[in-house]
Amino acid sequence: MTEKILEVEDLYFKYEDGTEALRGITLAIERGKKTILLGANGAGKSTLFLHFNGVYRPERGVVRFQGEPVKYNNAFLKKLRKNVGIVFQDPDTQLFSANVFQEISFGPLNLGLSQEEARQRVEQAMAETGITHLRDRPTHLLSYGEKKRVAIADILAMQPEVIIFDEPTAWLDPASHRQVVALLEDINRQGRTLVLSTHDVDLAYSWADYIIVLKEGRVVGEGTPEIIFRNDTLLETAGLAKPWLVEVYDQLLHKGWIRETEQLPRSKEELFHVLGHRKTVSFA
Amino acid sequence: MFKIDHFAYTNRLKAVHPAEKFGFAMITLSLCVGLNSLPVSVATLTIMSFAVVVLAGTPWRFYVKLLTLPLGFLLMGIVAVVFSVSSVAAGYLWGFHLAGVYVGVTEDSLYFAVQLFFKVLGAVSCLYFLALTTPLTDILQVLRKLRVPPLFLELMMLIYRFIFVLLETAGRIHLSQSSRWGYATITASYRSLAGLIANLFARAYWRSQVSFHALLSRGYTGRLEVLESDYRLSWKNITVITAVDMLLAVFGLYGRGII
Numbered sequence: 001m002t003e004k005i006l007e008v009e010d011l012y013f014k015y016e017d018g019t020e021a022l023r024g025i026t027l028a029i030e031r032g033k034k035t036i037l038l039g040a041n042g043a044g045k046s047t048l049f050l051h052f053n054g055v056y057r058p059e060r061g062v063v064r065f066q067g068e069p070v071k072y073n074n075a076f077l078k079k080l081r082k083n084v085g086i087v088f089q090d091p092d093t094q095l096f097s098a099n100v101f102q103e104i105s106f107g108p109l110n111l112g113l114s115q116e117e118a119r120q121r122v123e124q125a126m127a128e129t130g131i132t133h134l135r136d137r138p139t140h141l142l143s144y145g146e147k148k149r150v151a152i153a154d155i156l157a158m159q160p161e162v163i164i165f166d167e168p169t170a171w172l173d174p175a176s177h178r179q180v181v182a183l184l185e186d187i188n189r190q191g192r193t194l195v196l197s198t199h200d201v202d203l204a205y206s207w208a209d210y211i212i213v214l215k216e217g218r219v220v221g222e223g224t225p226e227i228i229f230r231n232d233t234l235l236e237t238a239g240l241a242k243p244w245l246v247e248v249y250d251q252l253l254h255k256g257w258i259r260e261t262e263q264l265p266r267s268k269e270e271l272f273h274v275l276g277h278r279k280t281v282s283f284a
Numbered sequence: 285m286f287k288i289d290h291f292a293y294t295n296r297l298k299a300v301h302p303a304e305k306f307g308f309a310m311i312t313l314s315l316c317v318g319l320n321s322l323p324v325s326v327a328t329l330t331i332m333s334f335a336v337v338v339l340a341g342t343p344w345r346f347y348v349k350l351l352t353l354p355l356g357f358l359l360m361g362i363v364a365v366v367f368s369v370s371s372v373a374a375g376y377l378w379g380f381h382l383a384g385v386y387v388g389v390t391e392d393s394l395y396f397a398v399q400l401f402f403k404v405l406g407a408v409s410c411l412y413f414l415a416l417t418t419p420l421t422d423i424l425q426v427l428r429k430l431r432v433p434p435l436f437l438e439l440m441m442l443i444y445r446f447i448f449v450l451l452e453t454a455g456r457i458h459l460s461q462s463s464r465w466g467y468a469t470i471t472a473s474y475r476s477l478a479g480l481i482a483n484l485f486a487r488a489y490w491r492s493q494v495s496f497h498a499l500l501s502r503g504y505t506g507r508l509e510v511l512e513s514d515y516r517l518s519w520k521n522i523t524v525i526t527a528v529d530m531l532l533a534v535f536g537l538y539g540r541g542i543i
Contacts, residue, residue, distance in 0.1 A: 055500050078503060086501045092452075093491050094498040097510055098445050099421040105511035110503030118511055136513070138293055138419065140448035154502065 004067070005031040005162055005193050006052055006084070011061035013047055013217075021047040022058070023217040029162070029195055034188055036204045037197045038228075039214035040239045045197035046089070048214075049164050052195075053084040082111055085155035089166040091147035100126075100142075100150055101135045107158040118157075125157035129183060145176030152183065162193040169200055181207065205229055205243035206266050213238045226264050245271055287346065292419045295340040301515040302422035303429065305414060308525045313410040315529060319536035322399045327532060328406035332413045340417045350412055351405065358404050366397040420444045425512050438508045449491070454484055 006029040013022040021044045029035050037045045050056040051063050054070055054077045063070040065080055085107075088094040097103040104125055108118035126132045129149040134142065142150065148168070155163055168184065169177050181203065188194050198204055204211055204225065211228045213221040221234040228234065229246045242250075245265055252258045258274050265271040292298075297305065316328040337344045370376075370386050379388015414423070424437050457480050461467065466476035499508075 050497060050501075053501050055497050074505075081501060081503050086498070088494065088498045088501075090494070092449050093494040096442060096445055096495065096499065096508070097421065098419070098441070098448075099510075099513070101513060102421060102510035106508065107502040109509045109511065110505065115511060122511065136293075136298075138289070138421075139445065140452075141290070141293070158502065 002033075003031045004028040005065070006195075007062075007064040007067075008048070008051065008058075009062045009064070011048070011051060011063070012059045013051065013056060014059055021217055022051075024061075025214070025217065025219055027212050027219055027222065029193060030210065031161075031193050032188075032191055033209045034184075034194045034207060035196070035210045035212065036208040037195065037212050037214055038199075038201070038204055038238065038240060039197070040199075042216075043214040044217040045214060046166055047217075049086055049166060049195075049197070052162070052164060053086060054080050082158060083161045084164065085158055085160035085162070086164045087151050087155050087166065087168060089168075089170060091144070091151040094151045094154065095139050095147060098138050098140065100131065100137055100139060103139060103150060104153050104157050107154055111158060121157040121159070122153075125153040128156055128186065129153040130179070145172055145179070148172065148176065148180060149183070152180075156187070160192070162195065163187060164195045166197050167199070168196060169198065169203060201229070201241050202243045202245070205245060213240070215239075225266070230264075249274075288350075288415050289419075291340075291342050291346075291416045295342060295417050297335075297340045297417040298419075299515075300417070300521060301517050302418050302426050303515075304517065304521045304525060305418045306423060306426045308529070309410045309414040311525075311529045312532065313407055315532050315536060316403060316406040316410065319533070319540070320399070320403065321536045321539050322395075322402060323539055324532055324536040325399065325402035325406040327535065329402060329409050331528060331532075332406070332409035336409070336413050336416055340413075342416050347412070347416075351408065354404065354408055358401065361404075362397045362401055365400055366393055368393045422513065422515075428512075434507065441508060446488075450484065450488060453487055454480065457483055 007027070009026050011022050011025040012020075014020050025044070025048060037048070039045055047056065051058055054063070054072060057072055065083065070076065070080060095103050097106065101122060104122045105118050108121040113121065123132075126135060129152050131146065131149050131153060134146060134150070139147065139150065152165075152168075165184070168180055172180060184194060184196070184207070196204075196208075206225075208225050211222065211225055212219060213228065213234060215238050220238055221228060221231065229243055234240075235242060245268070249258075249265055249271065252275075253260060261274055265274055312328055312332065316325055333347065336342050336347050366389055367387055368390055370388075371384075372386065375390050375392075376386065376388035377391060377394065379386055381387075420440070424441060428434075428437055461476045461480065465472065466479075467473045
């Protein structure tokens, strides 16, 4: 039986200027899983995230953490924010200190840890994100990819159960992109629950355990990547593209060059494997 | 500004305990301003320049350029000091008669001007020493130990960090405007500049909201507490600093006939 670590039920939220960001969202995040929220800009992903850790208070509806409805008092919010960390999209808005080491130490100190424990947490987070050599560098002289890793270390140092990443691969060059995706994999392997928002359908397809599609503040579809990305109507309504792997696979299948596999290829290697298999069948 | 900051992080005195550097700069500054003696001012300028260029390894051209920055204001002030006005023509080294009074340079006013000139440069060199060898986060650490109210320190920390973000944003907007001939004519320049400023404020406001949410998400409850960097006090440095400043003090007091 899987456990739902975060749930929202019938969530409504309106901004001060009248924009209805969330219009009755119901969804659940499973513990230890990699969940991706897909949706165009303005679909409500970032707004939803700030409900997950109690920064925003819903107009209507409930947020539950480990089955318990979120209470908006200091003690509960403290516990919630210790356990649900958010890595913001733009590291320049998240990093407030000019010194990498001091920046990362902010979260652990807020948890009330001793100087010694906090220091250990910072060292560990820097090691995990591979930024130990940047410890004394000023934040404003870092590259974008480096800032991103500092932003991730900020949250890792607090050791939350759930880590939410708001478009973690946006604006990254291919090398930093690979590093960040590998880092996400590592973090998940430690048993942490990950929630990502992204426009990158290729990443969503090969990486996610479960995908939830948002549009204009509502959930318009959810399921495993295979289910989501073969549902053409859903992709059409949500304004999403098909991952190239699925597109190539469908073409090959359509032309009769490969036989239908039990499972869709989830990576380049798996697709090559399918192709290689065909070769041995037809030419041998 | 970017360059000063760059040297603050990369100079050879970076590893020295910030309290030593801060103390050295502040005590020497007080002596230079307080003793008000030409030899002490010259000595301060020499010592600080030596520390900045030789010990910290700042390129001397850059340092000299920095020293010339306040020169404009300084010279204007000095002109006012050099010339004195009197009803008699006695004691002037050089002067002229103007509307019934004598305007000119006396030996005293000249000495006073030279003294002022070196006092200002000496004081400025102390501040440059601090700025070129000590990153702001380290200075904050010292000020925290000196019990400066946290509100001021947190403001300094945030302003320092976000100045760079703001400058970067302004730079990007400027670039995008000039790519579209936004600064081709005077009229266009004014319009573009107005757009840039308005846009910058709107963005800064939006960013401050997001930054606040990011702080809340990490458990912010009103205090920006961070771990301090590890520095070791060096008795050798402290001894040298004490000796240099004692010498300066004795030198200055002796010159004024106090001891």
